[in-house]
Amino acid sequence: MLHKLNLENVLFLDIETVPEFRDFSELDDEKKILWEEKSKYQRKDEYTAEEFYERAGIWSEFGKIVCISVGFFSYRNGSRNFRLTSFKGEEEKLLRDFTALLEEYFFQPYHLLCAHNGKEFDFPYIARRMLIHNMRLPSKLNLFGKKPWEVPHLDTLELWKFGDFKHYTSLKLLTHVLGIPSPKEDIDGSMVREVFYEKGEIDRIVQYCERDVLAIAQVILRLRQENLLSESEIVSI
Structure with a gap:
C-alpha cells in the first residue's frame, strides 16, 4: 500500500516544543501544584518539581510549540523536488x-499528515494546544468519532514497528540503519529549551526541525525503495 501512495498528497511535519514559561517560578501557585503532581511519576525522588521543569515541554498542558516545520513533494515535468517551510515564534499565530x-492545501480526504511518532506526540500535541487557545480544529486533526482506518495520519515509527507495539526507534537511529545520510547537527532535542530561552536563537531551532522533516521524507522513500532526495531537489520556501 505504501508504494501506491501518491507522495504529493502527504504533508510531512515535525514540531519543536519548550516549557510554557522560562522558569518554574513564573507558574502560578495552582499550576505549580499541578506540575508537581503531573511530573511525580517521571522524576520520582531524583528531582524536585522545580528542577524537573526544564523538561515540561514534552507535555502539552505545560509546554508550548515554538516551531512547526513542514515539507511536501512536488513532481513536475519529470522532475521531483521537496519543498520545506516553517512556522515559528508566537504559538497562537x-x-x-x-x-x-x-x-487551503491539505484538506481533501486523500491528504495525509506524516511524522515520526506523530500519533503519540506531534498530532495530539498540536490539537491540544489549539484547543487551549480556543481554536477550531482543522479536519486533519479532528479525530472525534473517526474509525482507526479513517484517521488521516501516517507515522514512520508505526511503519517501522511492523505491528510490534513494544518497539521504539528514534528517528536518528532509523535514518542510520536505513543508510540515510545525516547532516551535521547543530543542536539536538535536549537543547531546544536552552536555545530558545537562554540564547533566543529560534532560527537554529527551525533548521533542526526542518532537518527532521527532511529525514522523515527520506525514510518514506527508503521504505518505498526509491532514490533518496539529493540536495538539488530540496527547496526552502
Missing part, C-alpha cells in the same frame, strides 16, 4: 498559520 495551510 504559528498554529493559525499552520491551520491556514491545512485548510
Whole structure:
C-alpha cells in the first residue's frame, strides 16, 4: 500500500516544543501544584518539581510549540523536488498559520499528515494546544468519532514497528540503519529549551526541525525503495 501512495498528497511535519514559561517560578501557585503532581511519576525522588521543569515541554498542558516545520513533494515535468517551510515564534499565530495551510492545501480526504511518532506526540500535541487557545480544529486533526482506518495520519515509527507495539526507534537511529545520510547537527532535542530561552536563537531551532522533516521524507522513500532526495531537489520556501 505504501508504494501506491501518491507522495504529493502527504504533508510531512515535525514540531519543536519548550516549557510554557522560562522558569518554574513564573507558574502560578495552582499550576505549580499541578506540575508537581503531573511530573511525580517521571522524576520520582531524583528531582524536585522545580528542577524537573526544564523538561515540561514534552507535555502539552505545560509546554508550548515554538516551531512547526513542514515539507511536501512536488513532481513536475519529470522532475521531483521537496519543498520545506516553517512556522515559528508566537504559538497562537504559528498554529493559525499552520491551520491556514491545512485548510487551503491539505484538506481533501486523500491528504495525509506524516511524522515520526506523530500519533503519540506531534498530532495530539498540536490539537491540544489549539484547543487551549480556543481554536477550531482543522479536519486533519479532528479525530472525534473517526474509525482507526479513517484517521488521516501516517507515522514512520508505526511503519517501522511492523505491528510490534513494544518497539521504539528514534528517528536518528532509523535514518542510520536505513543508510540515510545525516547532516551535521547543530543542536539536538535536549537543547531546544536552552536555545530558545537562554540564547533566543529560534532560527537554529527551525533548521533542526526542518532537518527532521527532511529525514522523515527520506525514510518514506527508503521504505518505498526509491532514490533518496539529493540536495538539488530540496527547496526552502
